[in-house]
Amino acid sequence: MATFLFDKIIFGPVKSRRLGISLGINLLPLDVKYCNFDCVYCECGWSDKSKYKGISFYKKGEIIKALDEKLSNYKKNGESIDVITFAGNGEPTLHPQFSEIIDETIAIKNKYFADIKISVLSNATMLHKEKVFEALKKVDMNILKLDSGIEKTINIINRPQFEYSIENIIQKLSSFNGNVYIQTMFLKSLNKDFPIDNTSKEEIDAWLEALKKIKPKNLMIYSLDRETPASGLVKISLDELNRIADKARELNINVIVSG
Numbered sequence: 050m051a052t053f054l055f056d057k058i059i060f061g062p063v064k065s066r067r068l069g070i071s072l073g074i075n076l077l078p079l080d081v082k083y084c085n086f087d088c089v090y091c092e093c094g095w096s097d098k099s100k101y102k103g104i105s106f107y108k109k110g111e112i113i114k115a116l117d118e119k120l121s122n123y124k125k126n127g128e129s130i131d132v133i134t135f136a137g138n139g140e141p142t143l144h145p146q147f148s149e150i151i152d153e154t155i156a157i158k159n160k161y162f163a164d165i166k167i168s169v170l171s172n173a174t175m176l177h178k179e180k181v182f183e184a185l186k187k188v189d190m191n192i193l194k195l196d197s198g199i200e201k202t203i204n205i206i207n208r209p210q211f212e213y214s215i216e217n218i219i220q221k222l223s224s225f226n227g228n229v230y231i232q233t234m235f236l237k238s239l240n241k242d243f244p245i246d247n248t249s250k251e252e253i254d255a256w257l258e259a260l261k262k263i264k265p266k267n268l269m270i271y272s273l274d275r276e277t278p279a280s281g282l283v284k285i286s287l288d289e290l291n292r293i294a295d296k297a298r299e300l301n302i303n304v305i306v307s308g
């Protein structure tokens with residue numbers, strides 16, 4: 050698989066399937082994907098922990114300076130965007146200054162464009178860190194990953210690189226009191242090493258039970274869009290995604306489906 054890594058702190062803007070015109074911020078190193086998950090579908094490729102020793106992050110000052118320059122240019126040129134999105138080469142909440150960067154991003158974007166939204170795409174594994182949890186509460190769209198309500202399935206799809214507890218994650222997701230977006234990737238697999246079908250009845254029932262507890266403001270469901278590190282993964286059709294979405298809508302959850 051050709052590994053895709055962002056080569057800048059600020060990237061785009063790109064027209065996002067789910068967010069509109071989005072300016073991306075990559076808080077992670079440019080030469081290695083840095084994540085505590087190792088998802089079978091990750092567009093950045095497999096996680097390679099042997100490369101994490103001595104890793105260095107961009108400093109908050111560098112990131113904010115780059116964002117300031119970009120937004121100030123937009124202002125000068127009469128351009129704008131819909132959203133600033135924290136994503137990039139791995140899990141943004143692993144950046145040691147994540148909460149301070151969020152605070153300064155809010156201040157900078159208010160200086161130029163108060164109506165731009167801020168979103169964070171995260172795997173929800175750092176919510177036990179109070180500072181991360183509080184920072185995510187401040188952004189307009191904290192979009193947190195939950196690919197299954199069954200821990201065994203998470204262990205196959207997302208392959209956590211630490212001891213993962215689905216109960217703890219669902220409990221933390223519920224503590225946002227509904228001020229959270231959930232994103233779920235649906236997929237199947239023909240690969241015997243990764244037996245996956247998170248669209249089965251058992252899976253959907255467990256996922257809906259989790260959603261009942263979390264009561265997300267918004268739910269984003271989607272399927273594969275790019276080449277994946279694991280072979281044999283199968284994209285879910287738009288019809289099937291819509292059938293799944295209807296089940297979540299019965300819980301009065303607003304659902305966005307991306308085909």
Ligand code: SF4
Nearest residue numbers: 084086088091139172
């Ligand atoms: S959580 Fe995101 S960055 Fe991390 S492995 Fe999964 S898809 Fe890749």
